[in-house]
Amino acid sequence: MSQPAFAETSSVPIQFVSRSRQRAEAPPALTTVCSSCHLKDLCLPCGMSAPTVERLDGLHFGRRRVKAGQPLYRAGESFQAIYAVRSGTFKSTLGATDGREQVTGFAMAGELMGLDGLAQGRHPSTAVALEDAEICAIPYDHLMELSADSGELQRAVGRLMSREIVREHSLMMLLGSMNAEERLAAFLLNVSQRMKARGWSATEFHLRMSRAEIGSYLGMKLETVSRTFSAFVQQRLLEVDKRHIRILDLEALTRTFEGRLQ
Known part of the structure; x- marks a missing residue:
């Protein structure tokens, strides 16, 4: 599946901005801080005490909007920051030796990306926006400096x-032990749970990823993904209108996923 303008589009360097400079310049796009962000209960500050969250407000950080189809970072680029998704959806991919693209994950608002670059100092994967999105870039060196005298912040980074x-491990279980119906049921239930955590509907949502991208992530051919969606519709588990999903029987869909685990 081709990605529009992906081959010609480079990821844009992020300029980190200190809070003091932010207050002096007061640009509208840089006004949100961790302590007042509506996603703080899902993102890095999750579980932290109020004083520790306020310390995060002192971080140098970068903010940018990423257009649909544009890479946030590419495989091989230097690791400098971890990225918090403020809005939109991203996919992470690895390039196979034969040129194919393997989808390794999807990130939604309130979730973090980029930690895979910590081991080697470079990102092994590429992150691409599936829709117009916005991110906060948290410079890793600054985060480590801030956490040096904060056990709570160190534990938070460890949790990440x-x-x-x-x-x-969850992906390995999906690819190694489940049939097509179990894989797709597990995927849809995962999306449902993530939607619910954000205060959105757990039973009706729009998938931002294509069938081919779902198949790449789940280790299934495109035809198998489409056939399995059709099977769920016939079983009255789902209603499907292109990428719009309505789960009709959440309990039955859960039993489909849990069958192999039991």
């Missing part, structure tokens, strides 16, 4: 890294 490990 642990979350990446759990995500990798």
Whole structure:
């Protein structure tokens, strides 16, 4: 599947802006701080005490909008920051030796990207916006300086890294032990839970990723993804209108996913 203008589009360097400079310049796009962000209960400040969250407000940071189809960062670029999604949806991909693209994850508002670059100092993956999006870039060096004398912040960073490990394990389980129906049911339930956590409908939502991207993520051919969606419609588990999904029987869909685990 071709990506419009992807080959010619380079990721744009992010300029980190200090809070003191932010207050002096007061640009409208840089007014939100962690302590007042509506996503703080899902993002980096999640579980932190109010004083620690206020310390995060002193971080140098970068903000930018990313157009649909534009890369936030590319594989091989230097690791400088972790990225908090403020709005929109991203996909993460790895390039196979034969030129194919392997989707390794999807990130929504309130979720973080870029931690995979910590090990080697360069990003092994590419992150691309699936719709017009906005991110906050948290410079990793500054975050480490701030956490040097804060055990609470150190634990929060540790939780972020642990979350990446759990995500990798979940993907391995999907690809290694489940049939097509179980994989797609698990994927849809995951999206449902993430929507609910954001205060949105858990049973009716619009998928920002294509069938081909879902198939790449789940290790399924495009035809298999389409056939499995059709099977769920026939079983009256879902209503599907292109990318718009309505879950008709959440409990039955859950049983489809849980069958292999039990």
